[in-house]
Amino acid sequence: MISKSTIDTVFDVARVEEVIGDFVSLKKSGSNFKGLSPFVSEKTPSFMVSPVKQIWKDFSSGKGGNVVAFLMEHEHFSYPEAIRYLARKYNVEIEETERTDEEKEQLNEMESMFVVSEYAKSYFHDTLLNVEEGKAIGLTYFKERGFTGDTIKRFDLGYSPDSWDTFTNEALAKGYKLEFLEKTGLTIVKDDKKFDRFKGRVMFPIQSMSGRVLGFGGRILTNDKKAAKYLNSPESEIYHKSKVLYGIFHAKQEIAKKDNCFLVEGYTDVIQMHQAGITNVVASSGTALTTDQIRLVNRLTKNITMLFDGDAAGLRASIRGVDLILETGMNVRICALPDGEDPDSFARKNSLDFLERYFEENSKDFISFKASLLMQDAKNDPIKKADLIRDMVVSISKIPDTIKQEVYVQECSRIMDISEDVLFNTLAQIGKKEVSEANKKFNQERQQLEVVRYESPEDKVQQIDLLDNLEREIIKILLIYGNAEEQFLEVLLETNDNEEVVEVEHKVINKVYKQVFLSLQEDEVELTNPLFRTIYEDLIAFYNQNKEWNLEKYLMRLDADLAQEVTGIILAEERDSLHQWDSQNIIVKTKEEGISQYVTETILTLRLYLVNTIIEQYKEDLKSTDELKARESLELIVDYLKLTNSFSQKLGQVTSRFKKMD
Known part of the structure; x- marks a missing residue:
């Protein structure tokens, strides 16, 4: 059993960006870090880490949480195991007891x-x-x-x-x-x-x-x-051997630091290379390279250098993994060792300086390598040469980046002495064939789904659930601005000098969470989404029990599903930084510039939505044969329409008032 004080110490010293940085290559993006998802295959970063909030969110898989949640998701640690891992990493003394x-x-x-x-x-x-x-x-x-x-x-x-x-x-x-x-x-x-x-x-x-x-x-x-x-x-x-690379634990930091990963075949190859000083090296352990193994490397670097034995037959068999690497958008270079050498023997015989120089001077891009390796077989045979060229173009077609494709086509044209036009035409033919096959597969799947998809009229059109979005906004407000003090305008009914009841605006200073709570209480509104309702009630209780807002402390009290939802809501606000709008001269206005307006607009919009829903329900009563019931419903509709006009007018006033403040 780990004591609470030890757990608190671990959370105090652990840095989410440092821990995740051991597993994912992170790059600075404003005040946050971004990287490729470690949970799904992707080419555009959608994984965000917030050092300020000490949380992370993977927008591709929906996972998110604090540093412990990452270790539990990524490494399948139990909670105590994650704490122990962090304690070891940050040299926190922890009491280990023998399991009974x-x-x-x-x-x-x-x-x-x-x-x-x-x-x-x-x-x-x-x-x-x-x-x-x-x-x-x-x-x-x-x-x-x-x-x-x-x-x-x-x-x-x-x-x-x-x-x-x-x-x-x-x-x-x-x-x-x-x-x-x-x-x-x-x-x-x-x-x-x-x-x-x-x-x-x-x-x-x-x-x-x-x-x-x-x-x-x-x-x-x-x-x-x-x-x-x-x-x-x-x-x-x-x-699962197809998802594991031998040596990745020892090599991960150096791979990220050197921005390159050497790939070998066996255990002793890795160990001998490490001992020689080349520590950014992993092995596929004798199995054929898989997409999952490539993804492991892709989290740390975009560059792979494959080290092959000097044996020609082995080289031809090994280069089959090149296309898989290219498909992921990674850069691959190939380095053949001298005849009779493998990484183990080669590293044992030579100094670190020699090894680094040899790898630098003898690593080739896959086009040059394939040409030098296979041209010996083709030589003066036109048919074999044509097959080789087609093989090279097929590899080029795997590259998702069109600019890289064009560069490699030019290189292939130069090496193989063939016009670029012919290569581009061949590339286009391969592309058309792949598109055709993909469309064929899609149409087959669509036909299979037709019956299910149109079983009911409601399934024909997917509608955005406005209520769900509004309730999410309420949670977002409480999470991000709940403890902030803001000035709000409250409208009260008062009697004027002429004894007329009129609406009078009053300025009040209130905590955002109190303003939201009182507003929803006033209208007797309860959130309809069970997940949001649970988070809402828990947040209000947390704010009432704690003077200061502490996100880490709050996340610790949530189960995994709630923690994922909370981190997703928080970091969704900052997701714009992934797109680097500033670099495109697009200014994204932050809500901090008008928290009071944001809160007021959201609550008014929710009120407007709920009243409109009630109106729609009463409209159904107008179809009733019961005239009395229909007349009562019509009167209620008129009253509610006045209310919607009032809400709409207030929304316009709030918006225009804050526009003037801008």
Whole structure:
């Protein structure tokens, strides 16, 4: 159990922009930061972080909240795990207590799998360094590969004993459940027997961007031809190999700093490169590159440099991932290593200066690389050369940026000695074909939806829910300006000297939240949207209980759904900064310039809407055969119309009055 004072300290020292900056490449945008969504694939930034308010909002997925909410959404941390992560990051002393059997029971499945994986990492690492078998076999192997003690510790390398169930029995003795040992793939259960999956292998923990252990890779050290050289954890609730890059935890900061990511294939490639001083490097762990893996890098940089072995056959197979990278709008360069070298051996043999110089001088754009690699096969064969050119144009067609496309067409024309017109025509043909196929697919889907879409007349037209928007504005006012003191004009009925009842305006100073509350109370208005109503009631209670407004403190009391809605409402106001209107000489007027007007207009508009709704209801009564009922309804409609005229007039007065103030 973590004490409240510790949690408060963590929130005091943690900076949302720093924490999120470890996972997403953020750029300054006015007083905020912006970046690409870490939750969905996108090319235009819609992810916003507010250092002032210490909140974030992803407008693409709708997610949002404080720094803890981000870690819970992105890394699937539980609340305590997120607090512990922040405490470690900011060197906050935190009391760690041993989980009781009851607490272990309460852990959900995913959390339990993470706990088991973390234990396995520690167990394998300890076995490597402190157990005779581990030292004699595993540690000797790593030392022979040239890994230093610091490198071994940094990557938590380990060793799994060469026996059928030593690890499993140790874990069970420590209180870890067989159910989760099996679900993580660490233990194989067959016919009531238990086996260690990674028996007799050196171990490579596979970590998420935040350092959580997702799975393992294990390399066998014997010459057993029946056993796979490398064995990975099976797919599980926490480990999806197509969404993971080995080394991303250790490389993320340097990738963002260098604005480039080196991509290699294997575990030892990454480790050896890190040890040589090239730390912005990750591996696809021997799997074919996937879109999800590219997205991980895309959060940190737009630039990928693929390092390929000197083997020509391997090069041809590897460049298939280039098109995937281009489709995401990223820039890709390719660097082939000398014959017989891979990143592991090449990094081991050369100094940091040499490596940096080699990568700089030998990295080529994908057009130049494809040409140099494949032209040897084409040579004097016109058909092969034509196929090569078409292959290059297909790659160019994947690039979403038309300016980049044109630059690459010009480069391809120069290298392949072919006219730009022919290349542009080919590019257009490919584009038309893709559009045609997309339209065909769209029409098929639309036909399938026709029956559903037009089941009822109401579904033919989507109408904007004005009431919902007005209620959202009320919440926005309370969140952003609730504690501000403003001057309002109140209209009271008074008797003048002639004993006539007239409307008299009075200036009053009031807190915005009180003004809103009293206005809605006066009209006996209750918000209709259940979510907004819950937030409204909670906000009024919070303002009444606390003298000062503290957004972080307020968000801590909300559940995830309410927190997402609140952060979305707050940052929607600042979303204009994502579009950099100022740079286009477009002045976006802020509501701070007229809070009182904003509040008054919103409440009057809500009143006007509600009265018009009542009028529409009474209009239905005019169709009644009951003449008395119809006459009463008509009289009420006339009275309500007078009220709407009054509201409309007041709205006009409020608007014109503040225009004069401008």
